[in-house]
Amino acid sequence: MFTFAVKRLALALLVALTVSLISFFLVRLSSDVAAAIAGPSATAADIEAIRHHYGFDRPLPVQYLDWLGHTLRGDFGDSLYFRKPVLGLVVERMPVTMTLGAVSILFAIALGVPLGVVAALRPNSWIDRLALAVSVIGQAMPSFWFGLLLILYLGVTLRLLPISGSDTWRHFVMPAITLGYYATPAIMRLTRSGMLEALSADYIRTARAKGLRYGKVVGKHALRNAIIPVVALTAVQLGFVLGGSVVVETIFALNGMGYLAYQSIVQNDFPVVQAIVLTLSAFYIVLTLAADLLNAWLDPRLRAVSGA
């Protein structure tokens, strides 16, 4: 297990390094960052002076190593638009995004797991087909469209929930449903297949033969075993949800990292863009690593497959 963990950690670090490389070079190649700093009324001489001042005239690999060194020390530079340290901006916005992510994944679990259980208990029935339809719609429907539908019906027509902002828990309901619905299908399908496998196992037959209540058989014995891989999947889905927060935060005017990313892209604020890409990637890498380790701990066969 230790060897497996070390190998996975090394791979995770390599992925993180690759992401940092790609995000760094993509930003540098997409626009003239010196001109972005200089502003719209700058002359060519101003831009060249800035290019030299910030070291943008050095070879790109040298710039990358310099940037990496600062980043590892927690120095992401200053935002060109807000003129504040990037780290402060990101940390300031993080609670909203983390709250949204957590509530969204809880919604996805609250919807996906019961749907998966019910679908597995009645395979090929109308309930199973309904669960499948919910799953397909969740995967296919664009989140911004779903969000606007929720705003229209729950916010404008029925006036049940506030439409924008992040002042109270009620402000997070619609955004969490919008984002969580996207993560629901995978959780539902994995729960369903896990339950089908568990329900056909010998120990379930034994439990029923012993006369245990049906609810206890399903809830305590079958679900407990079926849910294990879902826990690992949830960690990965949380990563997707954090990435999807860009659109949802913009629609619902939530002042989180997702909206900061949108603003920064529009404003060519490349230090912030880089920092957010790196931060969200780091989260995703850590969550995926945790999922891998959890799966390997639960199922030793996976360690053997990966040569640990």
Add this chain to the structure above:
Amino acid sequence: MTRFARLTLAFAALAILLASPPAHAGKSDNSLVFASDVVPESIDAYFNNVREGVVIAHHVWSNLIYRDPKTGEYKGELATAWRWIDDKTLELDLRQGVKFHNGDGFSADDVVTTFNFVSKPENGVVTQQNVNWMAGAEKISDYKVRIHLKAPFPAALEYLAGPDVIYPGAYYMKVGPKGMSEHPVGSGPYKVVDYQPGKLVSMVRNKDYFKDSPLGQPTIDKLEFRLIPDLNTQIAELMSGGVDWIWRVPPDQAKQLATVPTLAVTAGETMRIGYLAFDSTDETATPALKDPRVRRALNMAVDRDALVKSLVGEGARVIDTACFPAQFGCTTEGVTHYGYDPKKAKELLAEAGFPNGFETELSAYRDRPLAEAIIGYFRAIGVKADLRFMQYAAIRDLARAHKMPIQYTTWGSFSINDASASVSSFFTFSADDLNRDPEVRDWLKLADTSTDPAVRKENYKKALDRISDQAYWLPISSWPLIYAYSKDLSFTPYTDEIPRFWQAKWQ
């Protein structure tokens, strides 16, 4: 399902149903919530370059001079009188008895401190164009100052009445731009009570606002500016009463909003003009554009009346000038008007040696349907333009490098009601001058620096005539701004795109 689970679910549903969101008060508590999609990077008026920052600045701080938007007349605001000592020195008498929001009294020290700070390039004011005409300010007495200009600049009054607001000098030197942004202090009709960066700015009526202000006295007690990035969300909030006022509504959605009985929709013309700029320099990426016959042909190829009617919308008008018609110095007298004549356009192209047209590129950063319509008109006369739709900053870089032969773009002149803020920005051999006509440059320099209005008008006229004769641009139209707000709100829009909430009131 157990009994407990059923009860829990029922209780939760009831709780959600009963606990409705608090309705926004608006009229009942004399407050107004307005929303926009952009947040200023700093509330400090000199350290942001977005319209929303300008709007907040006009409510929180005061100017020395006030330009009446209805009559165009200059009136005293923090100043009571002014005179030109010479063509580079403006002397102002200051109003006594004005207090800032923190209780500090206003005097000449505040004018001198503010302008001496912002006029220094090393202090990093973002919109240098607004301050780089000042050499500095000098205190003559407690209520008399002189502003020294670097060069004769007759538009100085326009800037003093516009973006150049006055700060409490001692406070500003103590807290700096960062502190001023976090805790703004001004002398305007409203004071900031809460600022959440990236989210909202809350203001309350300044009960001690000076009675002799030409702005009048505000009636709405509380203002709140909310950032809502998505337009559909803004509309939803407006319809549900979450906000009272939004702007920049697209024409198609404006039509639908106008049918909502609780809302009013108003279109107001602005100083923003839309146009095509042709790169006619020797370095242009499309050499055909060096020939004025080609540029004239392109002007005749587009039915601007049809474009304005279907794509720009109510409140706009077709323009023929490289400036907004109401700006001082902007005259249509003698300017060439190119009517829609595709047949003549083709003849001109043939005469210029392009009987089969040519290929080029056209960039745009907004109004994509308009850009595509123009490309369609060009195609009808044989000119095939590829659309490059990208960020403004990216287009600007390409254009300055002469890699973007035709740009569709707009210009708002920072709401400065003077031709020096429009035509002179593009034809005086700056980085954005894509035509480099020395005659035009010389006329504009004379117009920009003379203090004689007659001389200014004459030289602007010469420059504008030549620009239109040479067809350096294809001016399209002015741009309207569509506002949507609660029907109970009395609100008047003006061409400078500055909503004056101090004049608004609930009916």
